[in-house]
Each structure stands twice: as structure tokens, then as C-alpha cells.
Amino acid sequence: MRADLKAISELVAPGTRVLDLGCGDGVLLRHLQDNLGVTGYGIEIEPAGVVASIGNGINVIQMNLEAGLSGFDERSFDTVILSQTLQAMKHTEPLLRDMLRVGRECIVTFPNFGYWKNRLQVLAGVMPKSSDMPYEWYNTPNVHLCTLHDFEALCQRVGARVLQRIVISNGKPIHALPNLLGSLAVYRVSA
């Protein structure tokens, strides 16, 4: 399982209601359902992801996150998850605000643009590529890459409290100089 998904499953309480935004093939929700008995719904826009999610036995709703979560009531989920999708959103700020409205807590994960290997590549004069960001600059879906500092500034702006932060590199937690040494960030936030 992807390192961030493993970290997420440690942050979700058993038996709760979970909404996974951009659920892909549904493996995270399936894992949470099987191991934590959560009641889960996934949101996915790509037809292949929707079909794969159905195959994985999760409740999936085909919907465009860019249109927001207007169909979802305030505080209707215990946890709203956005894993590795934040950086690909056009309407990043409105979505984060919507997540804070719909979920008691939110879990957001993203590749840390401030990771030293990324910085080195920029220093070398090229756009960074890595296992977390495997795209070329001209075909990347990632339009809003950010660092830990950038994300925390956005949290402050939208009134999100950071409850927990896990920074990972090569599947292991990083404690010192996280914005430099961590390739992946996992945040637990609430309104």
C-alpha cells in the first residue's frame, strides 16, 4: 500500500463515516472498510476509476470535485480525505473550505514540493520529477504544487486548525527539517 494511504489509515477512527475525494480505484476505502469497519463513500471523476472502485466493492460517486461539494451537508462525515489530489485541483481553496464544512476532520496528503530532491532539480534548472510527481511539466495534472509552509499558510487563510502532521520520505516518518527532508505530507485538519 502507498505510504500516504498507510499513514491515512492510522488517522481514521474505526466505525466512522468517511468521504474519500478522488478515490481512484478505491483501494484506500476498501482497506478502511475491511480493517476499520468505516462507512465509506468515494468520489471519482475518471470512468476507469469509477469502474475499478465498483470492482473493489466500495460506494463510489462519479462527480467533478472542481464543482465543489454542494450536494453534501455540513458535518455529514467524520472524516473527509483528499489524498494526492490537492495539487491537481484548479479550485484548491474553495475545495478545502468545502471539505472543512462537510467533514468534522479532514485528511489532506500531497507531494512536498519543498523536498530537497525537488529543490535540487529546480536548482539544476529543470522541473522536478520523482516517484510522487512522475510527470513531465507539459503533461502533469499537478497545477497547484506546494510546500509544507505553503499549505500551512493556506490552512491559516481558510481557518483550518492543523491537528496532526506526518511527513514521510521513502515510506518512513521524518521529524527533522520536514519541509526539506519529507517527500510526502499528511495533514489532519479541522475547521
Next chain:
Amino acid sequence: MNTKARSVGDVTPFTAHFNQALPLSSGAELPEFDLVYETYGTLNTNRSNAILICHALSGTHHVAGTYSGDARTAGWWNNMVGPGKPVDTNRFFVVGVNNLGGCNGSTGPASINSRTGKPYGASFPFVTVEDWVHAQARLADHLGIDCFAAVMGGSLGAMQALQWALTYPARLRHAVVIAAAPKLSAQNIGFNEVARQAITTDPDFHGGDYYAHGVIPFHGLRLARMLGHITYLSDDAMMEKFGRELLAGKHKFSLEVEFEIESYLRYQGDKFTERFDANTYLIMTKALDYFDPAASAAGNLSAAMAKIKAATLVVSFTTDWRFSPARSKEIVKSLLDNALPVTYAEIESTQGHDAFLMENEHYFSVVSTYLNRVAQEVNA
């Protein structure tokens, strides 16, 4: 589509007769009635693999397969139902049934009322989606099916699937609700009313008792169907299919058929009058208009849906303006509000409302993947 998919082959309809009176939503009752149905596949020993397919406005019990090897007699959902198809008859026992008020063998306005010895005609009671579901439940009893693996339909058929989940929560595991709405909009009812007016103002309608006069309200029924066809297609699909093509290549400056679309609508209208009863059209459109499960909960759809126990698959099509994706999302929202299992797919299609009848890769893989899960669940 599965490359091993094939047709169920030749099929035979059956008729079940029910002697026990059926009380109807209107307060009237049918003292006895027939339901004509077809089945495909085999009911397994624990009777867990049955899928009921409910038909839409002009559909029938003839869902799949052919009669006497004639490809032109293929069932209305032949692309969806069969061995290796999304509704895989190698695994499921599929039941198609003609609804009450129909004109394909189930008791309807053209049937003989045993009390009078004459066709029911205008005296046939109005029936609702709920009445149909009660009648279908009698058929399920007759077939020895306590609990369907799934009840499935498109459009008005989807409303029956949803109604099943509400009326008999313990008798189905899944509802497959395709191209539906939780109730008709004023615009939807408006279209239905124009269709009905076309029929009832036809001089050959005779207050609904035209059978005795040896005529049918041909012109009215034809108009009703032409109007219907416009609402089933998207603007784009129509333009793509017919454009502004002229039959004769130039304007004739006459009221004769000139544009391809005129020709298409007239042809569809004519063809329909050969196979469909005008009184049935009136009854079916009324059933559509009356459908409103939220009414039982003071208009609160989420509260009404609280009774449901089944898991639901909801499917909509992007260019369906008759029952748009937004209407399907109302259903999804009401199920979510009750923390019920729900899956929703919004299929990219240019075909409008008719898309639910057409083969489409995403649509068919959603249905087949979902039903594959259902098959595993019921050991089909």
C-alpha cells in the same frame, strides 16, 4: 462488451393468472389479472440469483432474445441482457414482465373485463408505480422468489426499481436505477399532458372506448409518440443524426415531409401505432406523473428513503434532459443522507434519455462490474 457475449436465443412468453383481487392506489381494485412475462437463465437452488427487469413507458416483458429466430424481434434490452452480457444470464435468472395497464398480454384497457364481457377501455383503472410493484411481487411469489438479487430498470422502469426498495425493502438486495428522477418536473408532466391531449382529442378516441368502433385514435397516438421521441433524444444527437438534411435535396415549399427529422418522427409515430394501445399510453404517462415517493414524507425525499435496505446503483447520462443527471443526484443525495450503500455513475453520452437503451463502454462496464459484485454476494 465481453467477446463471448451472445443472445439468449429464442424465448417464449408465459402468462400468470392471479385470482386474488389487487387493491390499487386509486382506491379501485382489479378483481383478477394476468401478467405476461419471460425468463432467461436458471433460478439457482437457493433462489438467490433472480433479477427483475422493469420496463419503461413503451417497453414490454420481452427484454431479451428473439421469437422464432427472427433478429427483428430482439428484446428491447437485448444488448444488456444475455449470456456474457452485463446482466449475465449464465449467472442470473432474469425476469421481464409486462405491467398492468399494458398492451402486450398483461391485463390492460384492451383486455376483456370478465364482469361486462367487453374491453375495459376507459373503465380500466389508473395504476401507479406502486401498484405495478405490488403486482410484480405477486409474480415473484408465483415464481418462488422471496428476494431478488436486484430489481433494475431505466426511466419509468428505474422508478419501479426504486419503488421496490421502498415498498418491499426485504425483497431485494440491490436496486439498479438508470436514467431516472425521484419525481417528474412540471415540464415533464407538461410534455405528458400534450401527448395525452393529442390522444383524447382525436375524433377516433371515443372517450377511450374506441375498440367497439373498430378504430384507434391513430393520429393522436402518432403525435404523442412523435413528441415523446423529441424528448428522448438530445439536441446534439438529433442534429448529428438528421441535421437539416432534406429528403428531396431542396425546399418544396409545401407541408409534405421535407426534412429528415420530419420523416423520422412520422415513421416512428406510424410504427408505434401498430404496436401500442392509446389507452395504455394514457395510463403509463399518468403513472409517471403520479410517481413521487417523497410525498409519503411531506416532500422530504431523504425521510422517505429511510425505509430502504437495498444497496443502489444510480446511473445517469450527461445529455439526458428529460431526466437529467441533477435529478439522479437527488436520489443519490437522499440515499447518502441515510448512510445507505449507493454507487453513482454519470455516463458521458450524446444520446439523451435514449442512452439507457444503447451500448456504451463506460455504462456497460459500470453495470457489469456492479452486477458481478452482486453475483458474488448471492453466490450466483
